[in-house]
Amino acid sequence: MVAFKGIWTKDFWRAVSAEYVATLIFVLLGVGSTINWHAGKDNPPPADLVLISLCFGLSIATMVQCFGHISGGHINPAVTAAMVVTRKLSLAKALFYVVAQCLGAITGAGILFMVTPAAVRGSFGVNNVNSDISVGHGLLVEIIITFELVFTVFATCDPKRNDLGGSAALAIGLAIPYTGASMNPARSLGPAVITLRFENHWVYWLGPILGGIIAAGLYEYLYCPDPEVKKRLKQVFQKDQSGKYKEVESEDITIKPGSTDMEKTEKKDPYNDTGDVLSSV
Known part of the structure; x- marks a missing residue:
């Protein structure tokens, strides 16, 4: 219970609420970019993957810029897990962060679902493993791309570096590759809960968390250890x-x-x- 002493402060709940609001906005904007408003019409154009990727990337970059100084701007349970294994965040505080992120994602997806016409919702941005690859391959992809994302987070936010220029938040946002993949368990959870579609959902929890932990461990303890x-x-x-x-x-x-x-x-x-x-x- 000693680990939970720090929760009875305004600063703590500001940080937790910031994770909730930031994840809500991120999922609302990101999943909203996947809606195809031409669905149901004759010869609808395919989804614009560049638009979707830029929306997700720039949305996360904006949220990090807005809330980074309040909560650290995790907005992702995989990032929070990485912070725990490198002892930058206590396990007790991480639990509150993950709950806030999941609730924010569900709220954001719920709001979007209510304001979106049923005829154009489609799959509603629900992540699913491509039928042309195995579930194991999908898991590997999630591990690799989340590794890249979390490694970028640690590299751009490393206080030991003095060679960085520009915006760390933008670097983190643009680290998301153009694959339409998750890399964020909360982002996958929101649409899945609203649509009640959980096929292979575990892949989008296990893959990102493993990738994040591996990236954090390698960066913090192998490549750039603190002397x-x-x-x-x-x-x-x-x-x-x-x-x-x-x-x-x-x-x-x-x-x-x-x-x-x-x-x-x-x-x-x-x-x-x-x-x-x-x-x-």
Whole structure:
């Protein structure tokens, strides 16, 4: 229960509500771009994949720009899972984020369903594995493309980099390739719940979450590890007289900048600091 102490703050609920609103708008705009208003007419043109892809990409970029400073602008359970495995977000807070994202997606899809004429709804943007490929291949595609998306998120939002220019939000938005795929479990959940079509729906949860976790782990621990974290780990896990590593539990150890000397400080309860309720988000 200690992990849930930080939820009784305004900042926390602002962040959770921001994830709800951002996902609502994202799904409303994105799924709305898949509606073919020429359906039912003679010789209707095929769906404009470029239009749909740009709408999804620019919508997510806009939402990140609007809500990034409030909640981190995840708008995607796969991104939230990636933040958890890299210890940038606590598991308790992540649970609230995912619930907010799913509810926002369902609300956005529900609003769009109500205002869209039945004759042009079509598949209503419901994700489904192409009949020409196997479910396993569809899962692999979701893993790979979500890997690319989450790796871009970590690379463009890395505070250790000083070579970045332009808009990180736009880079994240345009990382979505022109495949019409999900890469976002909440985006898939919204239309599926409204239309009650859940065929192979698990693919759009397992694939993106696996891809996001793999991308986050490789970026954070292999390609661009934080040297300060390594130093802290070396000091926290100290060798005893027998040569075995032992965890220091009673006190925190910090390292002075530019020095290898250790300083022992009194342990602080992070959940008592209401000004930092969102970890690193």
